[in-house]
Amino acid sequence: MMKKNNVKFMQGNEACVAGAIAAGMKFYAGYPITPSTEIAEVSAQLLPKVGGKFIQMEDEIAGMAAAIGGSLAGLKSMTATSGPGFSLKQENIGYAAIAEIPCVIVDVQRGGPSTGLPTAPSQGDIMQAKWGTHGDHPVIALSPSSVRETFDLTVRCFNLAEKYRTPVMLMLDEVVGHMREKIVIPDASEIEVIDRIKPEPGDSNYQPYKVKEGQIVPAMAAYGDGFRFHVTGLIHDESGFPSNSHEVADKLMTRLMKKVEDNLDDIIAFEENHIEDAEVVVLSYGGTARSAKSAMKKAREMGLKVGMFRPITIWPFPEKRVAEIAKNVKAIIVAEMNYGQLVLEVERVVKNAAPIYHVGKINGEVITPDEILAKIKEVL
Amino acid sequence: MMKKNNVKFMQGNEACVAGAIAAGMKFYAGYPITPSTEIAEVSAQLLPKVGGKFIQMEDEIAGMAAAIGGSLAGLKSMTATSGPGFSLKQENIGYAAIAEIPCVIVDVQRGGPSTGLPTAPSQGDIMQAKWGTHGDHPVIALSPSSVRETFDLTVRCFNLAEKYRTPVMLMLDEVVGHMREKIVIPDASEIEVIDRIKPEPGDSNYQPYKVKEGQIVPAMAAYGDGFRFHVTGLIHDESGFPSNSHEVADKLMTRLMKKVEDNLDDIIAFEENHIEDAEVVVLSYGGTARSAKSAMKKAREMGLKVGMFRPITIWPFPEKRVAEIAKNVKAIIVAEMNYGQLVLEVERVVKNAAPIYHVGKINGEVITPDEILAKIKEVL
Amino acid sequence: MSSQLINQYYRAEKLPHIWCPGCGHGIITRAVSQAIHNMGLDKDKVCIVSGIGCSSRAPGYMDFNTLHTTHGRALAFATGVKMARPELEVIVISGDGDAAAIGGNHLIHAARRNINITTIVFNNNIYGMTGGQYSPTTPTGDLATTAPFGNIDKSFDIANLAAAAGATYAARATAYHVPQLTKYIENGIKNKGFSLVEAISVCPTYYGRKNKKGTVVDQMNWLKDAAVDVKAAQKLTPEQMEGKFLIGEFKNVTEPEYTQEYQKILDRFKKER
Amino acid sequence: MSSQLINQYYRAEKLPHIWCPGCGHGIITRAVSQAIHNMGLDKDKVCIVSGIGCSSRAPGYMDFNTLHTTHGRALAFATGVKMARPELEVIVISGDGDAAAIGGNHLIHAARRNINITTIVFNNNIYGMTGGQYSPTTPTGDLATTAPFGNIDKSFDIANLAAAAGATYAARATAYHVPQLTKYIENGIKNKGFSLVEAISVCPTYYGRKNKKGTVVDQMNWLKDAAVDVKAAQKLTPEQMEGKFLIGEFKNVTEPEYTQEYQKILDRFKKER
Amino acid sequence: MSKQVEIRLTGSGGQGLILGGIIMAEAALLDGKNAIQSQSYGPEARGGASKAEVIISEHEIDFPKVEVPDLLLALTQVAAEKYADDIKSDGILLVDSSVSLPEGIVAGKIIQIPILQTAAEVIGKPMVANIIAIGAIQQILNIVSKESLESAVLNRVPKGTEELNRRALAEGYRLVEKY
Amino acid sequence: MSKQVEIRLTGSGGQGLILGGIIMAEAALLDGKNAIQSQSYGPEARGGASKAEVIISEHEIDFPKVEVPDLLLALTQVAAEKYADDIKSDGILLVDSSVSLPEGIVAGKIIQIPILQTAAEVIGKPMVANIIAIGAIQQILNIVSKESLESAVLNRVPKGTEELNRRALAEGYRLVEKY
Amino acid sequence: MSKGKENLKLKVKKEWCKGCSICVEFCPKKVLAIKGDKVEITDIEKCIKCGLCELRCPDFAIYLGGMDDEEK
Amino acid sequence: MSKGKENLKLKVKKEWCKGCSICVEFCPKKVLAIKGDKVEITDIEKCIKCGLCELRCPDFAIYLGGMDDEEK
Ligand SMILES: Cc1ncc(C[n+]2csc(CCOP(=O)(O)OP(=O)(O)O)c2C)c(N)n1
Ligand SMILES: Cc1ncc(C[n+]2csc(CCOP(=O)(O)OP(=O)(O)O)c2C)c(N)n1
Ligand code: SF4
Ligand code: SF4
Ligand code: SF4
Ligand code: SF4
Numbered sequence A, B: 001m002m003k004k005n006n007v008k009f010m011q012g013n014e015a016c017v018a019g020a021i022a023a024g025m026k027f028y029a030g031y032p033i034t035p036s037t038e039i040a041e042v043s044a045q046l047l048p049k050v051g052g053k054f055i056q057m058e059d060e061i062a063g064m065a066a067a068i069g070g071s072l073a074g075l076k077s078m079t080a081t082s083g084p085g086f087s088l089k090q091e092n093i094g095y096a097a098i099a100e101i102p103c104v105i106v107d108v109q110r111g112g113p114s115t116g117l118p119t120a121p122s123q124g125d126i127m128q129a130k131w132g133t134h135g136d137h138p139v140i141a142l143s144p145s146s147v148r149e150t151f152d153l154t155v156r157c158f159n160l161a162e163k164y165r166t167p168v169m170l171m172l173d174e175v176v177g178h179m180r181e182k183i184v185i186p187d188a189s190e191i192e193v194i195d196r197i198k199p200e201p202g203d204s205n206y207q208p209y210k211v212k213e214g215q216i217v218p219a220m221a222a223y224g225d226g227f228r229f230h231v232t233g234l235i236h237d238e239s240g241f242p243s244n245s246h247e248v249a250d251k252l253m254t255r256l257m258k259k260v261e262d263n264l265d266d267i268i269a270f271e272e273n274h275i276e277d278a279e280v281v282v283l284s285y286g287g288t289a290r291s292a293k294s295a296m297k298k299a300r301e302m303g304l305k306v307g308m309f310r311p312i313t314i315w316p317f318p319e320k321r322v323a324e325i326a327k328n329v330k331a332i333i334v335a336e337m338n339y340g341q342l343v344l345e346v347e348r349v350v351k352n353a354a355p356i357y358h359v360g361k362i363n364g365e366v367i368t369p370d371e372i373l374a375k376i377k378e379v380l
Numbered sequence C, D: 001m002s003s004q005l006i007n008q009y010y011r012a013e014k015l016p017h018i019w020c021p022g023c024g025h026g027i028i029t030r031a032v033s034q035a036i037h038n039m040g041l042d043k044d045k046v047c048i049v050s051g052i053g054c055s056s057r058a059p060g061y062m063d064f065n066t067l068h069t070t071h072g073r074a075l076a077f078a079t080g081v082k083m084a085r086p087e088l089e090v091i092v093i094s095g096d097g098d099a100a101a102i103g104g105n106h107l108i109h110a111a112r113r114n115i116n117i118t119t120i121v122f123n124n125n126i127y128g129m130t131g132g133q134y135s136p137t138t139p140t141g142d143l144a145t146t147a148p149f150g151n152i153d154k155s156f157d158i159a160n161l162a163a164a165a166g167a168t169y170a171a172r173a174t175a176y177h178v179p180q181l182t183k184y185i186e187n188g189i190k191n192k193g194f195s196l197v198e199a200i201s202v203c204p205t206y207y208g209r210k211n212k213k214g215t216v217v218d219q220m221n222w223l224k225d226a227a228v229d230v231k232a233a234q235k236l237t238p239e240q241m242e243g244k245f246l247i248g249e250f251k252n253v254t255e256p257e258y259t260q261e262y263q264k265i266l267d268r269f270k271k272e273r
Numbered sequence E, F: 001m002s003k004q005v006e007i008r009l010t011g012s013g014g015q016g017l018i019l020g021g022i023i024m025a026e027a028a029l030l031d032g033k034n035a036i037q038s039q040s041y042g043p044e045a046r047g048g049a050s051k052a053e054v055i056i057s058e059h060e061i062d063f064p065k066v067e068v069p070d071l072l073l074a075l076t077q078v079a080a081e082k083y084a085d086d087i088k089s090d091g092i093l094l095v096d097s098s099v100s101l102p103e104g105i106v107a108g109k110i111i112q113i114p115i116l117q118t119a120a121e122v123i124g125k126p127m128v129a130n131i132i133a134i135g136a137i138q139q140i141l142n143i144v145s146k147e148s149l150e151s152a153v154l155n156r157v158p159k160g161t162e163e164l165n166r167r168a169l170a171e172g173y174r175l176v177e178k179y
Numbered sequence G, H: 001m002s003k004g005k006e007n008l009k010l011k012v013k014k015e016w017c018k019g020c021s022i023c024v025e026f027c028p029k030k031v032l033a034i035k036g037d038k039v040e041i042t043d044i045e046k047c048i049k050c051g052l053c054e055l056r057c058p059d060f061a062i063y064l065g066g067m068d069d070e071e072k
């Protein structure tokens, strides 16, 4: 529609699908829900054109399950939803974690709890992304602030999922999901696409959960490739079969957690702005980070030394860097569209290094730059 | 079976049902799952004898929904489950929170994630209790350490649910749920039972979400009592009808959160042991707290100044008291059967006041007193 | 002033409703209250439960004990209400998505138990509220936002499915056939067991527009022409039935009702006490 | 050594299995592999998916592509596998609880779509794995740990339900009627669409013991005596059918298959490219 | 114009205001500017007032929502009543002639033109009201070039309606010529 | 005895070891002591080795699991092989005569008696093996009184089987008399 | 509604009418018409008080009522 | 299994047998018996190699096999 074919004016939700397809998504299974529905709709439209498949399942539980099944059969798979559906998917997200099935789950956050405010923006599922399913499990969750970044981070979600054999969550919010913005779609050649490691063809000793010396992620065969392996959500040994051995349990669980913990440098991403001389740092993410940026600019115009920190990976949280920054500032302001979620994590990692303030909102409105600015003035 | 009729030898799960019935439970709806199943089975057995009702629903989602329905029609209701079912119930737990429907949810924790280790003990759902459903919402969750306390806390769950019109969670673990122990069942006269506040009969201005001056919990009518009110999981005004007003949303959400926040003194419970002179405090809860106590005794026998802190309300977390204690100790050891969950909250509230160590276990075994003792020796 | 029926059974201050011009849901909602009125039910003893969807907004307008739950779960909530207070007349209002997609399991299990709940499915063959995705009743070949190349799903016959699952009353009418619809709702409520009335609705905004079904009047005319009463259908050849669908009462039998069976257990213990 | 069938199709190192002495699940599992053997399917191209339950442990012993999922969700996972690789022969093994209680919705929707998956329900009328709670197929009046005063639930006819939901093949046999069972499984796999074979199993440990059904041999004898072939049944009076149940092939029709229909959409774009 | 311009288009669902906003934004992109378009939905529901927003700027646009609009379009009475009082003190209020202006409106300039009537009677297609409206806005604000606006319109409208929409645009320009 | 005594009962599912443990614990309660009974389940599954534990003490019992048992009962070969090496160095190993003792067992005392055979042949009811076993344990450890043990047994067994179970208890006492 | 039909008056509640035309189309006597997006009673003489318009109005905007005027 | 029945040998895999008696009960020729919790072939002469025992053994513990011995 634009002159140059790779310049588009797109919704965040559309960019998510474009990114997914660029990353190699070949299967989408889901159930519609505002404000994520466009992701399903655009996937239904575009997937057949790239030889991929779309299915609308009977509910979100089934959408998650089918996405996992598709991934096990070799296709890069995605599902998208919003709060109520995200809650329903939790059991099977845990399954994907323990069975180490790469897949991408998009949550376009809306006002909760329950049906709440279905069309209003929110960032109220940030903690749920980490703790929503039962039991301990590794978590990777990313949050984009723009349409272009939605594209990029969707690609990255697939890459991380494939690289670490784990479900990865894209925590969109209604602001970014529904906003339309200019996006320059990168050339395929510019996009790094990572695929899961496959076993050697014909490897007769293939064990789906056995890692090579010095590695932490096992190779993953697809059903039908001739390996005939077993997959279960029970604690299992390297061969994939259930085990009640405490050693096996410990080994599996520890490896699962370490997949993320030992690779923080590879996984963690954040954006910093004017941190060097900042007396106050605004920490914000997703759609709200745009308000934070605007507030920072206004503050700077007024001569206030304000910086901004934007976690791009919400989980793992850029804990070390935030702790470091905290040492040099007078205050940290956490701005997020909820009652106080990521701020708790900030408090945990900052400890006494700097006072922490929260700008939250739970009324269905976005946080404005002026609200953040007011807090900046208050604390400076 | 014992000589004195009120002395029983009971499983934690059985004591839970006994407590529920003592608190006035008249409706149980659930779906069986190890290791919570006895709660359903004993409820099926005992409820008809007190004129109450039991129904086994088609899944956990339905169990949670039916429990809410039963409560709306005036009966004190409960459901019980374990990890996988707890994940499935999350969406409707959020419904109960926003619609302010008293009910009790029991989670007998087993090894996760996913199907994990179905018969092994765990405390891996502690964070899920707080963050499992989408959106912000008030949370009350209790964790008993003995069979008798399971009885008492189940009563307390019902009382808190009724008093604050909110879902309340009993976070059992397999250790306490399946252990049999002596319990002296208190006389009915000794048990405080709180019932929800009902509107004045015939109050023609009744609004299900309107609070009286100075109060925070609205009166709750039952369907069929003649009030013909509306209940929804959408953001709603005092009359119970959906609203898109940002003020209404803010007012409702804030009140919901404040129901708990403004009543911490009434809700929070914990047990302290030898804190006065303690150099090291072991913080532990549920079944693991018994190991902690044993470790503390052993340590004291060895002349080590060890104390113990047991949160009985996991949520709200006894944050003030823990922060206070931290100021006077050399170290805090958090012992819990997971990879590190409540310890994060401890870190958050303790800040730099004391170093924090974690004794965790994710292999399906309980933490032994000796393991805690070893850590005590290490840090002292 | 509005009509007496509306004054008596509606929360008139909530009207006009949010439904689009010509949306069949309003017609069916009115028929529900008409049936309640015809039966002379006590408003305080009627509880109307819904899930999420355009259709599920109906109870909010109706002056009874009303409960708007989560998507698909109306029958599970309603089962709790009915178990707790069997004396309440419990009516569930649901959509084709709500009742038959995400809520399909609760539907077949409530039917199986034969619990005395009357479910009215406002079937507009589409997910209206979320903007026109295909539902389990969207005809094969039709268009929807998530079926841009034509729906390849086969569709449920909801009334038939409920009957197979154990419902003791099952019927279907349409937003055009209001007198029949009203009668079936009455009969469903009268049945002491699980009743399902499928009410074919129209969604001009999404289903109609996407599938070029013309104006809402055209769609109502189609309902009028394509619906064949199940009795009349017996005389028609398969060719004559081509492109038609059945309305009428498909099942009406008496079997033990769930809450009454539970009451028997309670009575046993009452005697013992 | 064990039998050739076992050597060829089982992970013999995982045997003996965890099932109780006399558990019918072993018999049915063997019949599944027998059917696969009879059809000469390529082991690498067969994917067996299950949920959670005693029955759902079967795939762990079977030497194919196997997937043990979450409770009730086998068909939803299997749908993903089948969509992704339609060339795989996807077989789902499930229990009465897994398939018809928590998994009921996925069952009716997979049936509705007529996706080419063959589901074998090991129906032992009880939740075996969790120790004997009633299931949607526990006969009314029977005892279970959660029905200490007799089950008041009506039970599903799973084969019939699947047929009503859209399955194009539906049959039932028992752990006693192994030759028929094997044949029906073969026919189910042959059917290019959704097939359901209900295999009546026995659970001596919970269902049998709770309901004083005698030894497992007594229970097998009951299956032998109470099962009536659907064709033979046509000649019997309702009185003669009292206490009996039907086995046989109930439905076997041809309708468009889901993944093939999707392929047509893909082909359309392939041509365009 | 180096400042950021914020436009809010209001009316009822079905008037194509979101599309109008998208077209304006795409025209801005063609001019090499930045633009963000967003909208607010009612409850998951139909009818009622609808609102679309466009921000056009030569610089990066951070906050994606209109805070106070430089120009507010109101096509219906309901929309005017709901939104017309939220506008910059020197902003422009563009209302359809069918609307009777609420009292006490403070705006830099109020322009009332027969958009709906022109669509229905002059063009003969009520659904091109949105195109007429953005034509008028172009003429008033001149934040996008006519050339780009026309390409943007033609890129977005159904095949076969190009001429119609060109005419609608021209009517939009014309309607505000005198202002 | 003022110390805490820890007992582990092992065998196969269906041998009623959990019930045996409960009865011992209830007997201890009747004697005014504290007791905790617990068990470990296999996978959510049948068969295999089954394990029940009882701790009896005059004091509060904190840690509810047996760390190292003072007495280990093993009724089956599988159980003996799995559990017999985990016992206090001065502890007692009580095994059924049908079991051939694994090598290298270190225990204070090993007592081998025909529990299963006695149940099947002397009493004529294989299912009373658990009662015989707890009778034997009583006789060995004397941590509960015979009187309490008998009441505890009678409280728990089905009506009509009282005599049978009394005899089983007596056989249990008798079998270890010589030790 | 127990009174005889002859006493009933046909009424319209214009604020609620969304002009869908259903009543117009299915009135057996062509009593009604749409004028400017709302229903209007154009030929009350022909009305037989059959009530079909009321039954099928999705917006409860037309009905047979008591003694009041025809439109309000 | 394409060979003639006559070549088949009846075999038991005792480690897997759980002694459920199903094969014993439904053997048309009463070839089998339970001894000490496991199946035993007591009258191989009568065996007609019908394979029903194999079909109904829940534990894959009895079967008609190739050339090997009868019990292992
Ligand atoms: C758990 C969950 N999933 C999805 C949604 C989004 N959603 C709301 S209504 C609806 C479909 C409604 O369709 P139907 O039941 O047919 O009602 P209609 O709007 O057509 O009357 C969906 C998918 C939701 N609110 N909750
Ligand atoms: C979400 C969830 N709910 C409940 C359970 C517990 N559970 C495991 S198997 C089972 C029932 C199994 O019954 P069925 O499917 O009939 O299989 P069977 O064991 O009888 O063969 C239940 C309730 C679970 N694992 N997950
Ligand atoms: S979208 Fe469809 S179903 Fe929903 S109100 Fe509009 S016409 Fe009715
Ligand atoms: S419990 Fe029942 S179903 Fe499960 S293995 Fe034992 S006999 Fe079979
Ligand atoms: S009552 Fe009958 S005749 Fe009169 S306007 Fe209505 S539909 Fe027409
Ligand atoms: S049916 Fe109702 S809403 Fe439609 S035109 Fe007639 S009066 Fe108006």
Ligand code: SF4
Residues within 6 Å of the ligand: H010, H026, H027, H028, H029, H030, H031, H032, H046, H047, H048, H049, H050, H051, H052, H053, H054
């Ligand atoms: S093959 Fe036939 S005859 Fe021979 S033992 Fe087996 S069942 Fe009996």
Ligand code: SF4
Residues within 6 Å of the ligand: D022, H016, H017, H018, H019, H020, H021, H022, H023, H024, H038, H039, H056, H057, H058, H059, H060, H061, H062
């Ligand atoms: S059927 Fe199998 S397990 Fe049962 S007794 Fe015979 S050989 Fe043994």
Ligand SMILES: [Mg+2]
Residues within 6 Å of the ligand: C053, C095, C096, C097, C122, C123, C124, C125, C126, C127, C128, C135
């Ligand atoms: Mg619908």
Ligand SMILES: [Mg+2]
Residues within 6 Å of the ligand: D053, D095, D096, D097, D122, D123, D124, D125, D126, D127, D128, D135
């Ligand atoms: Mg079963």
